[in-house]
Amino acid sequence: MANLAVLTALAGRGTIVFSDALNHASLVDGVRLSRAQTQIYQHADTEALDASRDNATTRLIVTDTVFSMDGDIAPFARLVELAEKYGAWLVVDDAHGFGVLGPQGRGALAQYALRSKHLVYVGTLGKVAGVSGAFVAAHATVVEWLIQRARPYIFTTAFAPAVAHAVSASVWIIASDEGDARRAHLTSLIDTTRAMLKRTRLLPVDSHTVMQPLVIGGNDETLAIAAALDRHGLWVPAIRPPTVPTGTSRLRVSLSAAHSEDDLARLEHAMTALSLFVAGTDTKIGKSLVSSGLLHGFVRAGLRAVAMKPIASGATERDGVLHNDAADQLDATANVALPNAIRTPFMMREPIAPHIAAAREGIALEIGRIVEAHRFALTQADIVVV
Secondary structure: OHHHHHHHHHOOOOEEEEEEOOOOHHHHHHHHHHOOEEEEEOOOOHHHHHHOOOOOOEEEEEEEOEOOOOOOEOOHHHHHHHHHHHOOEEEEEOOOOOOOOOHHHOOHHHHOOOOOOOEEEEEEOOOOOOOOOEEEEEOHHHHHHHHHHOHHHHOOOOOOHHHHHHHHHHHHHHHOHHHHHHHHHHHHHHHHHHHHHHOOOOEEOOOOOOEEEEEEEOHHHHHHHHHHHHHOOOOOOEEOOOOOOOOOEEEEEEOOOOOOHHHHHHHHHHHHOEEEOOOOOOOOOOHHHHHHHHHHHHHHOOOOEEEOOOEEOOOEEEOOEEEOHHHHHHHHHOOOOOOHHHHOOEEOOOOOOHHHHHHHOOOOOOHHHHHHHHHHHHOOOOEEEO
């Protein structure tokens, strides 16, 4: 709401707004509702921004500070320089910087020691502060203009006293020695996570902030890995189009000072020993087809992927060795091969339900043997599709 208030109050017909291509939806919606002319510049491309030309009497440059899907930070020094050069307002949304970045958690601008009368700073109280709402800091003239003209501010019910008190207490903690200790702990967690994600063979984004994205690529593969992590008790949300561009679906690891090194150790264990289990209620219902599709996606994403089909029926003998067509198909899709005895510990000849085939052929299906085979498979690859 604060972004809508600022942008609709400062911009309108006759105004031109220069907006970063990866800005948050609240900034995008505020720009659209302002009815100003809009130019979208490529993400963080200040040279393209400098080359833009217009005849507007009022100009706004609009950007996030920390971009929530990539974790990178806007090039503020250059943006301030351009705002002052062209007489533009520089509206910055510090949703993911306030409370975390800069001395005493005063935000991204404080981290880079930037001050300018052209700056309009929006700080969020619903992230690090843990409450709700937001505030705007700017030149006194701008603040007075917003008080008089920002409709979402004028026509929205004020905070309840209890919420205002909670905000006050939260800001006190953020600026205190306790806040400094929490930020130091968070910095350590960020460093640990960056190093850990680089060992996954996936594609971590080079982020130095609390957002640590891991690009997977396809939607199905990203959802599958998120679901597998959830089974480990880890909530790592899958971010998909239209939130991010097609082909760049990702997991987003979001850190807080409440996390511990043990939490990250659990995440690393889950990421480096990841299995997906494709289950069904009967034979010939498409489990192998789904598994092949997942394997194909993981291979394209650069992962070392292996397949297991622990129990298979309908096997035929070739060159003195039993083969199962579905298991061989999975092997052909994977890019790391397992010995047949590991990939399929139990193989029966009759093309019927495996437990019936095993009983008829006098084979005892031992779960311990499957578990041992699975443990070995985990040592051979980044991901095992079972």
